[in-house]
Amino acid sequence: MVNDRSALYVLPHVPARTGGLVLTGAAAAVTCREIRNARPETVVVTDHGSHTEQIATVDAPFGLKTRWGWRELDVSGLNEVLDGQRDNKASCAVTPTCFIPNDRTADDAVLKAVIHQANQLRRQDTVVLMPCSWHWLERSHLSALAEQIRACRHPVALILQADGDPLERAQVPEGLRQLCRSCPRLVLWRTDLAAFDAMAHGALGAAVGASAVLRHGVAPRPGNGGGGHKPYPVVLVRRLLRYHRVATLQDWFAHIAPWTCDCAVCRGAALTRFTGSDADVVAALQHTVRELYGLHAELDATLPGDERIGWWRQQLADAWEYHRLLASQTDTELAFPKVLQAWRRPCPPALPMVGRRRAQDGPRPS
Ligand SMILES: [Zn+2]
Known part of the structure; x- marks a missing residue:
């Protein structure tokens, strides 16, 4: 997942068969068309980023920022926007879903409105974006979320929002695993290495952000996306399964071979x-x-299920060893990150309630 301004730098490093791009930014549509013209075999889709602009309501779960202001979308307006993405050669359409908050009252009316409207779309080329507060992954809300995802006629791309890393919030890592195991057509978007944990546990795919702001969801608030700070180099350190600022690495390796x-x-x-x-940069x-993509090629070479989970557990075990090694070599305090600790725990069971109704509720309409 990459801003249109950086897309052309990333493109040569994206494998045609297993890779692809989710484009954000003002010129995403134009960039999408250009890339698909040059490389028709590459999967490219666009994300309007409506979830960073507006909170979804029961009456208006979808919307779009336009030159003339905010535009709420009914089903025909939604179809028009999705057609526009395909006209710009997007490999599939992605709904411009607004942000789905969770005020912890267990009210899932907005969640239901997103899926209800999306299910009225008579098309087979669409992914429904669900940009959710991390609270939806808490034990008390997870079943409601899973039920809506499973009720969706289209694949669902989930974005998790929090201030900071949503995977560091209580119950989120295990909740996400349960969701991936319980919802067969789930994709994790705007994420980081959680992509691999999700895919190991059954997610269809994932979109990892090229910049820190694209590695988790952002709640709508005035002045979002202002940016303007000077970029500094950040690298994925594969051995540690972590992103680090290069300045941090330079500190660690000041006295030993990097x-x-x-x-x-x-x-x-x-x-x-x-x-x-x-x-x-x-x-x-x-x-x-x-x-x-190196990590992804390894994941892709395993069989889904136990073998894939076993591969991922080995990556995490290796990362733990590398953290220990680096701490001893550099004589620094190097804590094993909370998220990686959570991923080393055993898998929780799939959700028992999903898709089932108590007998007195009667048969489920199909
Ligand atoms: Zn390298």
Whole structure:
């Protein structure tokens, strides 16, 4: 998942068969058309980012920011927007869903409105975006979320929003696993390495953000997306299964030989080499994309189910060893991250309530 301005830097490093791009930003549609014209075999879709602009309501779960202001979308308006994406050669259409909050009152009316309207779309080329507050992953709300995802006629792309990393919130890592195991056509969007945990546990696919702001959901608030700060290089350190600022790596490796990388961008060079120059920030991103697809190729080579989960558990065990090794070599306090700890725990069972009704509720309409 990448802003239209960075898409062309990332594109050469995206494998045609197993990769693809989710484009955000003002020129996403134009960029989508250009890329699909040049590389028709590459999967490219666009995300209007309505969830960063507006909160969904029962009456208006979908909407779009336009040059003339905010536009609420009924089913025909929604169809028009989705057709527009396909006219710009998007591989499939993605609903411009607004942000689905959770005020912890167990009211799932907005969630239901999203799925109810989406189910009125008579088309087979659409993914329904569900940008949700992380509270939906809490034990008390998870069944309601799972029930709506399973009721959807289209595949669902889930975005988890929190201030900071949603996967660090209580119950979220296990909730997400349960969701992936219980909902057969779920995709995780706007995420980080959680993509691999989700796919190991049954998610259809995932979209990992190229920049930190695209690695988790953002609640709508005035002035979002202002940006403007100078980018600094961040790299995925595959051995640690973590993103780190290069400055942090430079501190760690100040007195010992730095770790190197054998990806097609680095070709054996040190991970500490990236400076804050524009070219280096781009190269750091390209390295990260290569490493993500390297991990993905390994995942893709395993059989879904126990073998895939076993592969992922081994990656996590290796990461734990590398954290220990690095801490001892550099004599630094290097805590094993909370998220990775959570992923090392055993898998929770699939959700028992999903898709079932108590006998007195009567048969379910199909
Ligand atoms: Zn590299």
